[in-house]
Amino acid sequence: MNKISTKLASCFFIVVLIMDLFLMFYLHRNIINSRVEEEYYTLLANGANHRDVLIENFSETTIKHIVLMEKSKDRAVIITDNKGNIIGSSDISESLSGQIVSLIKNVDVETDELLTSNWKESPYIMSVHPYISNTNQSGYVLMLQSTGSLNKMVHELTEHFGMAGATSFIVLFIVYAVLSKVITRPLIRMKEATEKLSKGEFNVKLAIKSKNELGELASSIQKLANDLERLKTDRNEFLASVAHELSTPLTYLIGYSKVAMRESLSKKQREQYLEIIVEESNRMKELVKNLLDLARMDENTFTVMKESFSARYFFEAICKLVAPSYDLKNIKLNFVCTEDFQIYADPLRLEQIVINLLDNALKYSKENTEVTLKACKNEGKTRIEVIDTGIGIPQEEIDFIFEKLYRVEKSRSRAYGGSGIGLAVVKELVEAHNGTIEVKSKLGEGSTFTVII
Ligand SMILES: Nc1ncnc2c1ncn2[C@@H]1O[C@H](COP(=O)(O)OP(=O)(O)OP(=O)(O)O)[C@@H](O)[C@H]1O
Ligand SMILES: [Mg+2]
Missing domain, CATH: 3.30.565.10 (Histidine kinase-like ATPase, C-terminal domain)
Structure with missing residues (x-):
């Protein structure tokens, strides 16, 4: 979990997941609310229609027609008189009609309204529409809508959203895994390369060709490795040359010193050998002086006074x-x-x-x-x-x-x-x-x- 790539990918994963969940929740709520609003609106509109027809033409036939029109398994209509007696209704159970009649008796409404709107718990939603006909008859038109279909729609919607959520979670997880791998792999290779460099192994090969920041970093590391490798060879060659350059006059010095020490030599011969020794020593001195000069120049410790x-x-x-x-x-x-x-x-x-x-x-x-x-x-x-x-x-x-x-x-x-x-x-x-x-x-x-x- 300490890996930067994992952290980055996790952040991405969590942010997208939260956004996803928020969006789904918002959509789910809005779709359901607008569907329920639609149901309320249709119920109120139908009830108002029936009430208007009844006001215009209050008769047995009109009541029959209204009941006939609402003969569906999801919807029902009940028409009561001013005493709360049912004067027309669709096929509904006796217990339900009993409940509704007792409800109506306690109700005193003057405009159309929803009596029961709790669609989640109640088996139906109900609207009430008061009427006073031209023949002075009064009462209520009650519209009932079963909440079964609404609940079924909500259930299905929740299922779809659940499936979409699970799919997006899986997709996100795959993206997370791929992303963390894609970022990690070059980083791990670069880490291994720098570890090799710190151990003095400069023959590093980083085949990262991407043109992004990671690619640039890799090519910088590769350049550093190449430079270090070249410096190492240069240094080795240089040291070998210096050692060789110093050992040659030293061999002469030792050889001639040994010869010069021989007792059998004449004074003139000895002087000759000593001269060679002085000459070789001077050569060495000059070489060492030049090497020191060069070393100082490499370190940039010398200054140019123009x-x-x-x-x-x-x-x-x-x-x-x-x-x-x-x-x-x-x-x-x-x-x-x-x-x-x-x-x-x-x-x-x-x-x-x-x-x-x-x-x-x-x-x-x-x-x-x-x-x-x-x-x-x-x-x-x-x-x-x-x-x-x-x-x-x-x-x-x-x-x-x-x-x-x-x-x-x-x-x-x-x-x-x-x-x-x-x-x-x-x-x-x-x-x-x-x-x-x-x-x-x-x-x-x-x-x-x-x-x-
Ligand atoms: N004017 C020149 N004519 C021909 N060869 C030359 C000339 N100048 C340099 N070189 C060649 O280049 C090589 C490098 O020269 P450089 O001056 O660096 O070293 P060097 O003269 O051999 O030794 P030193 O360190 O004493 O100067 C020499 O060994 C020589 O072979
Ligand atoms: Mg020279």
């Missing part, structure tokens, strides 16, 4: 910063900015974005090539392009390069020293500026990264 600053000055400073590493690989870095303009962004974050892109351009370009950094104002926004003529990215991999720890061909990483976090950080930073980043690349020909913020 300000206006000169583009030319900003980019020239960056070019100066990266120039030594570019020189080392003998790659020419061109900076193209036809006219100076103002950038409205967080300078520290934007620097991180551009340095990451320039770092990739350098890392994935061959010696003696060129990298171009272009900056301009376009439709009120800052457009930055980093163009290289390096190794390029295969078309099928382009969609994934912004994912955390994703690297094109895992073999590239050791050769180029990347961990696949740089572009994930760049994307988060660009999006924090409400900007966009796009890549165009051709394998073996080069890549162009375009940032618009």
